[in-house]
Amino acid sequence: MQKTGQPTINDVARIASVSKKTVSRVINRSPLLNDDTRKRVEDVIAELGYIPNPQARALALRRNFLIGLVHDNPNAQTVLNVQQGMLEALHGSEFEMVVRPLDRGSATMLEDLRHFLERQRLFGVLLMPPVSENDSVARLCDAIGCRYVRMGSAVIDDNDHMVASNDREAVRIATEYLIAQGHRRIGLVAGPHGFRSARERRLGFEDALGAAGIALPRSMIADGNYTFESGLAAAERLLDLMPRPTAIFSSNDEMAAGIIHAARQRGLDIPRDLSIVGFDDTPIAAHVWPPLTTVRWPIASMARSAALKLIAGADDGSDLVEEPSLFLSTLIRRGSVAPPLDAETA
């Protein structure tokens, strides 16, 4: 025992009457080991409660036992869901989660990330959208030799490096639901330019309208940036239209909450005068009034899967099951959708 109180590999080696290297082999599950020696060493390890020192391992392996969460996502709830999914995957493993926000739009963003990765020698990083959509970031990770998995709303990398949801299809289905309710004048509050999720969701919306033969004038699309305020502003524009849309699809829940606000300020009743569908299914969706019909984005499960991909093969070796790479979003029907008052027969 050292003065720190923690037993070291030397203690184990001495007591088990073997060399350090043999202990190391036991720890790292080297296949070429006599079963007797292995057993003896394992017993001593258990008896001493020995745990390998992560700092020393990091130095020797030139690699830390940390998984990074790299993101520049403005949505608090989304970030937290991802964290929870990651933590769940990492729980009980030797890995810890370190969070690293990135300053989107900063010219030195890539340099900052490089410094971070080179210095910390992370085992791997989980890339959240929208930075995950940046190919140069992925290439940087590759070049540095840091494992990575990208999360996103469309498949833009191979299975080992990607966990995606099918936003386009999910929004198409949600929009078809609106159409099936009788809506024909349907507005879209889109997400910010440059976000793949925004693009995919918009495409799904257009797919559904196109398939139903419904025209989509440019005025029916209002841009937002995933914030409550932008949703409110977008709704103002949409609700000024004559005739007014009878339904709005919002590219995320937070903007949908803004839309509800705007509608209420005009004395519009939801869903009687206006139907709304959101995307994400964050807690806010269930807590606004009326409860929001929305698309459930399984972002926590995706993050969990991504983290497992990251550490696959690194631990017990017990998990050889392939983690899923594509997740399906489902429509959650609550109280914010009803048939339009002026149901036209198309």
Add this chain to the structure above:
Amino acid sequence: MQKTGQPTINDVARIASVSKKTVSRVINRSPLLNDDTRKRVEDVIAELGYIPNPQARALALRRNFLIGLVHDNPNAQTVLNVQQGMLEALHGSEFEMVVRPLDRGSATMLEDLRHFLERQRLFGVLLMPPVSENDSVARLCDAIGCRYVRMGSAVIDDNDHMVASNDREAVRIATEYLIAQGHRRIGLVAGPHGFRSARERRLGFEDALGAAGIALPRSMIADGNYTFESGLAAAERLLDLMPRPTAIFSSNDEMAAGIIHAARQRGLDIPRDLSIVGFDDTPIAAHVWPPLTTVRWPIASMARSAALKLIAGADDGSDLVEEPSLFLSTLIRRGSVAPPLDAETA
């Protein structure tokens, strides 16, 4: 240069024609150093872009350059605000943030934390409520030799180990505001037992009512656990009362959102039929309808200050300004409070 591409302390020493130790002294700002040598070494460091390897330092110093966020807080937005405050403080420093959720109520919670701290050798930890209120946790940190700062709603430790808000006073002021509006039948939705914040806020509520000579029957207090659902359930009980309270103070915003929901389900208009005041000022407060009058809890600033306390003296040495330990919460007046309809003259 090593094969890794990163220059090491040896490279610097060799090129600057000094010993490793001298370079080490420059890095660690040892006072006893010839200015010439220092300058020469600093030049080489800049030229090479040398950055000390954190893993090697961690091993030698038996201490990592990581700050832990230890929490068992159920409120997502609160956790995220704290993270943002921490990150802000850590930005540009050599420290990274690792997040460690704790399983409250778990019998092995303390053991889990001990393992975590002993293994990772964190530089320090930020303790969030409610686990921060647990004295054995603080003693554990002390025993292990890990710096810590506790966040909370009351001062329960010395300045170096505590950043607190004055919830009791803030709630007293908020309640006085309600009383000044003419309310006499005021309900309280309390926080969960065992949370110091819940206790302080309740005490502040009782202080105000007592000072105004208003009786507080037990039926006017409903317990919640800081969740939306619990707020909704508590409101059900309060609104069943005859006569009904004309105002409710909610111990946090999320429960206040639940109260709004319950009121709306009964066709009650806010603030006409019922005034509501919340606590926290999370985004939800501004996004519900009507916008919630609430107490702004400066949790992000508190976390920032706590993190700075943690790393004080560890970095440049440039910051010798004492970080504040007590933060004041302020009342934010929005749309959820109005005088009662049946304004009695007390």
Add this chain to the structure above:
DNA sequence: TTGTACGCGTTATCAC
């Protein structure tokens, strides 16, 4: 003021 030798706890090399 500066340098030498060694320790931190682990993994890797290459013998046996």
Add this chain to the structure above:
DNA sequence: GTGATAACGCGTACAA
């Protein structure tokens, strides 16, 4: 199969 011995990159006695 197993064991000396040398990395890994930095900090600290102690000496000079």
